[in-house]
Amino acid sequence: MKPAPFAYVRPGTLDEVLTALGSGSAKVLAGGQSLVPVLAMRLGRPDTLVDINAVEELSSLTLTGDMLRVGATVRQRALEHSREVAAVPLLGLALPFVGHRELRSRGTVCGSLAHADPAAELPSVACCLGAVLEVAGPCGRRRVPAAEFFVGAMTTGVGPDEVLVAAEFPVAAEGEGFGFAEIARRHGDFALAGVAARVRRDAAGAVAEAVLTGFGISDRPVTRDVTELVRSAGGVADALREGTTDLAVDLVDTAGDAHGSPGYRRRLLAVLAARELARAARRAGAAPAPGAGP
Numbered sequence: 479m480k481p482a483p484f485a486y487v488r489p490g491t492l493d494e495v496l497t498a499l500g501s502g503s504a505k506v507l508a509g510g511q512s513l514v515p516v517l518a519m520r521l522g523r524p525d526t527l528v529d530i531n532a533v534e535e536l537s538s539l540t541l542t543g544d545m546l547r548v549g550a551t552v553r554q555r556a557l558e559h560s561r562e563v564a565a566v567p568l569l570g571l572a573l574p575f576v577g578h579r580e581l582r583s584r585g586t587v588c589g590s591l592a593h594a595d596p597a598a599e600l601p602s603v604a605c606c607l608g609a610v611l612e613v614a615g616p617c618g619r620r621r622v623p624a625a626e627f628f629v630g631a632m633t634t635g636v637g638p639d640e641v642l643v644a645a646e647f648p649v650a651a652e653g654e655g656f657g658f659a660e661i662a663r664r665h666g667d668f669a670l671a672g673v674a675a676r677v678r679r680d681a682a683g684a685v686a687e688a689v690l691t692g693f694g695i696s697d698r699p700v701t702r703d704v705t706e707l708v709r710s711a712g713g714v715a716d717a718l719r720e721g722t723t724d725l726a727v728d729l730v731d732t733a734g735d736a737h738g739s740p741g742y743r744r745r746l747l748a749v750l751a752a753r754e755l756a757r758a759a760r761r762a763g764a765a766p767a768p769g770a771g772p
């Protein structure tokens with residue numbers, strides 16, 4: 479199938495992008511790796527595509543203090559191969575799972591967040607880390623916590639006349655460790671189920687915070703504070719299994735599909751969660767926290 483006819487504009491400034499989005503049924507075009515297939519299958523028929531790739535201010539990747547700011551046109555592969563990605567290890571763990579490298583060389587980080595596929599990796603990273611998403615619209619700019627940004631399958635808090643300008647990911651703190659894993663039918667496919675895990679140890683080496691985000695299991699990423707669970711299991715995978723099995727019953731909220739029933743996804747989530755929380759706990763303990771002594 480071919481897309482329905484559409485107009486194409488390529489503004490040079492953010493103000494011009496917002497003006498173009500305000501007229502008719504326009505859609506932002508970033509990397510085009512999800513939007514173009516949607517158009518080709520006629521699942522969407524916007525009358526105008528607003529290509530944001532010529533807007534200089536959207537192309538920057540900046541490490542400022544405790545945040546890594548990823549502009550709207552930064553490619554997934556550019557981030558994957560950047561020096562800056564080392565500051566946010568969970569991004570480094572997740573990016574190789576996003577489609578294939580050819581897709582990542584065009585697809586943008588913000589495009590993946592704005593597309594909000596429930597089985598996509600980057601939204602789960604944003605939720606697990608508590609990223610902040612900056613949205614610009616006709617009434618100015620607003621900053622939206624990732625937990626409030628994803629409101630359903632392929633649905634976010636970005637209005638039709640707004641643009642996601644940048645995503646800000648917190649830089650890893652001392653004593654933090656991370657885990658990420660997914661099960662897909664083939665590498666590069668969307669996940670049947672996946673997890674992002676973050677564990678922080680205090681200066682004495684005790685688990686101070688543990689967070690788990692599951693994806694591919696509901697209409698959006700689902701995040702839980704699992705500090706007590708990780709603490710009581712001593713961060714050991716086998717000891718975590720009972721708790722993650724109960725957690726999976728609570729988290730998996732899908733009717734299932736031809737690739738996996740809800741029960742199968744619950745089992746995947748329970749196994750992945752136990753393994754990656756244990757891995758994150760080990761990594762959190764790998765580097766001595768400041769003041770922890772020898």
Ligand SMILES: Cc1cc2nc3c(=O)[nH]c(=O)nc-3n(C[C@H](O)[C@H](O)[C@H](O)COP(=O)(O)OP(=O)(O)OC[C@H]3O[C@@H](n4cnc5c(N)ncnc54)[C@H](O)[C@@H]3O)c2cc1C
Pocket residue numbers: 505506507508509510511512513514515550575576577578581584585586587588589590592593595597598599600636640641642643666667668669
């Ligand atoms: C075969 C195949 C396999 C894939 N596998 C995976 C996978 O395993 N995991 C995964 O996460 N993704 C996967 N993808 C999707 C890919 O990662 C896309 O790059 C990504 O989802 C969208 O990024 P994009 O820059 O290409 O956005 P586009 O395709 O340009 O846009 C996607 C949507 O987001 C909107 N949008 C984009 N940027 C903005 C913005 N700044 N502000 C507001 N709205 C915006 C667009 O209007 C559109 O609705 C796959 C795609 C294909 C074709």
